Amino acid sequence: MLENLAEKRRVLIVLGVFVALGVITPFLDLFMQSLVTEILVFGILAMSLDLLLGFTGLASLGHAAYFGVASYTTAIIMTKEDWTWTFAAFQWADSLGLGLFYIFIFALIVATAFAAFFGFLAIRAVGVYFLMITLSLAMVIWGLAYRWSAVTEGDNGINVLGRPSLFGLSLESEMPFFYFTLAVFLICLGLMYMFVRSPFGKTLVGIREREERMQMLGYNIWLHKYLAFIIAGVFSGVAGVMWTLFNLFVSPPDIELITSAEALFMVALGGPATLIGPVIGSAIIRSLQQFISIYVERWPLILGAIYIITIMLGRLYGVEGILGLFSKFRKPAAPSETPEG
Amino acid sequence: MTTLSFANILVLSYNSLSYAAILFLLASGLSLIFGVMRIVNLAHAAFFLFAGYLALEFYNIIFGSLSLMPRIIQLVSWALLYFAWRGLTLYIAPKHAALALLLAYIVMEVLCSLIWSFRFFELFFPHVPVKPVDRINFPGMMAAIVVALTIAALCGMFIERFFLRLLGQDTLAQVLVTIGFAFILQDGSLYTWGGDNFMLKQPWPLNFSAVVGGLSLPQYRGFMIVIAVVVAAALFLGIERTRLGAIMRAAVDDPEMARGIGINTNVVQMSIFAIGALLAATGGVVGGAFFGVYPGLDFEILPYAFAVVIIGGLGSLGGAVLGSIVVGFIENFGTALFPELSYFALFAPMAIILAIKPTGLFGKG
Numbered sequence: 001m002l003e004n005l006a007e008k009r010r011v012l013i014v015l016g017v018f019v020a021l022g023v024i025t026p027f028l029d030l031f032m033q034s035l036v037t038e039i040l041v042f043g044i045l046a047m048s049l050d051l052l053l054g055f056t057g058l059a060s061l062g063h064a065a066y067f068g069v070a071s072y073t074t075a076i077i078m079t080k081e082d083w084t085w086t087f088a089a090f091q092w093a094d095s096l097g098l099g100l101f102y103i104f105i106f107a108l109i110v111a112t113a114f115a116a117f118f119g120f121l122a123i124r125a126v127g128v129y130f131l132m133i134t135l136s137l138a139m140v141i142w143g144l145a146y147r148w149s150a151v152t153e154g155d156n157g158i159n160v161l162g163r164p165s166l167f168g169l170s171l172e173s174e175m176p177f178f179y180f181t182l183a184v185f186l187i188c189l190g191l192m193y194m195f196v197r198s199p200f201g202k203t204l205v206g207i208r209e210r211e212e213r214m215q216m217l218g219y220n221i222w223l224h225k226y227l228a229f230i231i232a233g234v235f236s237g238v239a240g241v242m243w244t245l246f247n248l249f250v251s252p253p254d255i256e257l258i259t260s261a262e263a264l265f266m267v268a269l270g271g272p273a274t275l276i277g278p279v280i281g282s283a284i285i286r287s288l289q290q291f292i293s294i295y296v297e298r299w300p301l302i303l304g305a306i307y308i309i310t311i312m313l314g315r316l317y318g319v320e321g322i323l324g325l326f327s328k329f330r331k332p333a334a335p336s337e338t339p340e341g
Numbered sequence: 342m343t344t345l346s347f348a349n350i351l352v353l354s355y356n357s358l359s360y361a362a363i364l365f366l367l368a369s370g371l372s373l374i375f376g377v378m379r380i381v382n383l384a385h386a387a388f389f390l391f392a393g394y395l396a397l398e399f400y401n402i403i404f405g406s407l408s409l410m411p412r413i414i415q416l417v418s419w420a421l422l423y424f425a426w427r428g429l430t431l432y433i434a435p436k437h438a439a440l441a442l443l444l445a446y447i448v449m450e451v452l453c454s455l456i457w458s459f460r461f462f463e464l465f466f467p468h469v470p471v472k473p474v475d476r477i478n479f480p481g482m483m484a485a486i487v488v489a490l491t492i493a494a495l496c497g498m499f500i501e502r503f504f505l506r507l508l509g510q511d512t513l514a515q516v517l518v519t520i521g522f523a524f525i526l527q528d529g530s531l532y533t534w535g536g537d538n539f540m541l542k543q544p545w546p547l548n549f550s551a552v553v554g555g556l557s558l559p560q561y562r563g564f565m566i567v568i569a570v571v572v573a574a575a576l577f578l579g580i581e582r583t584r585l586g587a588i589m590r591a592a593v594d595d596p597e598m599a600r601g602i603g604i605n606t607n608v609v610q611m612s613i614f615a616i617g618a619l620l621a622a623t624g625g626v627v628g629g630a631f632f633g634v635y636p637g638l639d640f641e642i643l644p645y646a647f648a649v650v651i652i653g654g655l656g657s658l659g660g661a662v663l664g665s666i667v668v669g670f671i672e673n674f675g676t677a678l679f680p681e682l683s684y685f686a687l688f689a690p691m692a693i694i695l696a697i698k699p700t701g702l703f704g705k706g
Binding site: 053059061121124125126127128129131132133135136137139140256257258261264265268298299300301303304305306307308311312314315316 | 375379381383504507508509511512513514516517518520521522523524525527528529532640641643644647648650651655688691692695699700701
């Protein structure tokens, strides 16, 4: 499968980094442990957006919608006692040690349904229209979370008491939950990696590069984009479930425009179409947020300034994200042997 | 579902039209900027909110007890910073100048907090504790509008000249930079004026309701409609009938030829951006007495502006008029008929129109 030697080395490096992360994290303090877990959760979100932005070339500014749907679904099925049948089903699954599977299946089905519906509305739009319509749809989800207080508790948010156990293994303390997150993260990374290397993923790159040509070759552009949109939505839903389980609290500010924009920025910062780049972006943004929030409470102001400075510098020096920076230093002047065309 | 009487329908239509008026002021700027420069300005609604706060502070200065001093200090600080930058870049490279200024800033911040227990940062962003003002008159409101519009337009020009122009036609970069400015404007407003929900007062002749045939119609809503109609007419005549408008259209259609015959397209683009910010700011000041002014208003109203331009099509004035009327009616009637579903009621027609015509009814693609 990994015919390319450089590719094999890259995969090994990435795996080595995550093994090292798994070894080092138990020795860190509690603050750092939860920071690493948070980075992984947002890493899943950013990677899922990379499927759309980097590989398919669709800039979605509403990716927090599926994240939000899944995280709210998780919180609701775990706490809503007056919805007897969902709550009873959850209790039953939890007593068997399968509570997490129940949550994942249920929340991902809901997220998939929303992604399928929203994708159906949005995929026809092109360019900036796509951006605007995804943003608007994400604001609909935010509006539901904020206004439909019978279900979502409105502005107060939903407090989740405790995590369900995994086959009787308690995930309550930081370390077991970190390993669980790492496992989920690696599964997602592996699945997405296989996805982008599959013929389907290659077709998406083809659509990003030259849509008309792919159409001429007989590919169904709409269907490919639509499926990519849904798959990205599902992975975003995984991140949403993990977020509720991690934070044990979900409220409307978690899923507003700033989250979608942050995810977009993580991708742009790390390097689009690299999968691992967005994780680096997530690490940078989340660490900055945690450390800056200690000193000043004006995080959005600083975030805005970081956006502007990084994007301006990146564009002025012609660098595509941090991974782009690497490759720029690696190959100082690769002479192009064949003319473009 | 409730049934509506005829009188209810009339009042709702009046409300819808006034809501559409504010939406038009907001969305026409968005549409104009896109039509000319192909930029989706996500900071657009932030100008709307920012102008509302500016008007609020201006009312406080005229009718309240607020002093102008913090603003003068702020202006002087920013001006000094600007001249320091100009002076430094004469002698050293810009990146070294930026580093030097950053270091100087950190040193001053530490010095100020150690010696005078004062945040150096507050010279540039002072806290101004505003409060609702009871008394407001029409000339005061007009003056507030002029001041807020000028400042917002200057901000727009600044963003265009020093940031967006350098980016070229890179949609993702434009989106991230404008959203960065949206965050800065939003959070800066929250820092400066606090998180309270303010309602701008309506000036004297407008704060009553006219009673027409047994229906009570608030006059301020009529005023909003009048403003929107005047602005729409001015925009239409300005673009279609004047020499300036012809220059603008030429710069849009074929920038290279326009430059070839001596049109300075850079100035055209900058003024377009200023006009867009100005339109949003008009909406913000006029709408501040209607929506109120509070943090988060900008991102709440942005989807409505997007719905308008998606329905009407980006870059078309007629589309903005039609789109805002459609959205205004759907929003008001939707809220009255199905209160929980009003958000969905708004986006359903948007989806249908996109399914039929992906660039909106009058869109240019």
